[in-house]
Amino acid sequence: MEKPDSAMRLVEAALFASDKPMSISDLRAHLGERIDVATALELLAGDYAGRGIELVERGGRWHFQTAPDLAHILRLEREEPRKLSRAGVETLAIIAYHEPVSRAEIEAIRGVQISKGTLDVLMEAGWVRPAGRRETPGRPLIYATTPGFLAHFGLSSRRDLPGIDDLRAAGLLDPVDMAFDALELESDGDNA
């Protein structure tokens, strides 16, 4: 291993010591403004690439974690850290792919009411948070995902959500009304 410079050592030590992922500004606040945190992070990520632990960025926050390919050896039991119900998984997916989204919008996609507890579980896990209100009649509360969600599911940003670009391109993230109008237009165009 090459000898890292002092900025790298500081950033490395701080990320190891911290019990939560740190943003560049967190690191700068802790280590001082003179440290070139961004460069150090880049160099460290390179140093650790291919090792048993790696430096990853999730939603603008950095942390060390074990390499994913070692999962089968490291996990003693294959139990999920937080067993989500099917409703929980679907609700989480809807919030992640549609955010920000209101409860009524989630229910419209799922075709059933959200039972009490589904959103609570997601919020308790630290994956979902209320994100203000939609400025429509009734001013419904809207929900969005958190940096903790990105970290837990190994996403650098929401753009990394599996298949999100395909879903968007296929119009599957648009509301039914909008998709229907688009289809109508298309067929009108064909007839013209």
Add this chain to the structure above:
Amino acid sequence: MEKPDSAMRLVEAALFASDKPMSISDLRAHLGERIDVATALELLAGDYAGRGIELVERGGRWHFQTAPDLAHILRLEREEPRKLSRAGVETLAIIAYHEPVSRAEIEAIRGVQISKGTLDVLMEAGWVRPAGRRETPGRPLIYATTPGFLAHFGLSSRRDLPGIDDLRAAGLLDPVDMAFDALELESDGDNA
């Protein structure tokens, strides 16, 4: 960073993820008997020497820790300027002019009780210290100023403090709005 072999990667990841130091036999039990744990540990310790984190052995158990010379970043002391309350300034002034002085004497001079926090703040600031006990009934603790007090206020000795006549000449003994001041003092004495 060189590419580590798979035994090194496994040992690295296992030690990283573990919440307590692991012995060679712990690692072997976890990773399988075929892994050459001892060699991997040795290579890893070499890899990490001089980095922000180090692989160390204590009593046959291995763990990662932040490099000892970087311990200072784990606990960052940040000074936040805070203005001494009026009760604090008055108490400090009385101690400076009358030291050594007991709490009861300070109160007699101030004409207002002092809250417990006031003396604590002055001691925390490093300006006042307990200076023994007065050999009178009750043996009250007496307080005096510190060299830090003189340094902070730019005094070479307590004799540099202006005397009563100087204060009078400077108009600082003029009883301006005395009733109003007394009221104010009592209320900020509580917050000191």
Add this chain to the structure above:
Amino acid sequence: MEFAFDENPEVAAAGADVLMLDIDGWEGPLDLLLALARTQKVDLREISILALVEQYLAFLNDAKALKLEIAADYLVMAAWLAYLKSGLLLPRDEAVDPSPEELALRLQLRLQRLNAMREAGARLVARDRIGRDVFLFGAPQGLRTVRKAAWEADLYALIAAYGAVTARNRPVFHHVARRPVMTLEAAIERVAAMLGERIEWRRIEAFLPGGTDEAYRRSALASSFVAALELARQGRLDMKQDGAFAPLFIKAA
């Protein structure tokens, strides 16, 4: 795009055509419809709504035969689907809005969206997750920022505070300065002595002592005037004045 259809556990358990009759296994009619649509093994955009309706109604029929409690929303959906089916089969009635085709298309769109989210959710939870597939440092010491107060006060504040305390609590003495006055007794004595046997009129000012102390002179004047009044009462002198504020003259009686 194509969506690979996951094997739905409920459907798989019951085989391709026969569905397991467990209403509780589906979260509402839409969920059941999606499961049925998937048995058509085609892209959801290609599904036959008519076939879907048939399957749904057959399913509910079987459920009824088994005397299962069927939730109201399943029956509402059944009624709606039956209506939709009749609309699709019968000649188009232009007066009806929205058209059965539109309703069928909307149902199809809803099923596509639900399916997309179901698959997205499955892919999401299959990712490398912290605590299951990847692990964080097991023993972080934690970074702490200890905020320490740096107390501030300046020398002027200190001195001014002491001045304020002293001014507030120093015992207050009231000194009344002695001012030079001539008492009435002294004035009577003086005027009587100076008057002697003089019989010519003289201004009262002539009886005042010399000196430059104006305050004392004023006091002496006031006292001498009162003394003159007293001596006049005793019949020992006479006073005269030509008018208000005019000079005052006295002589021995």
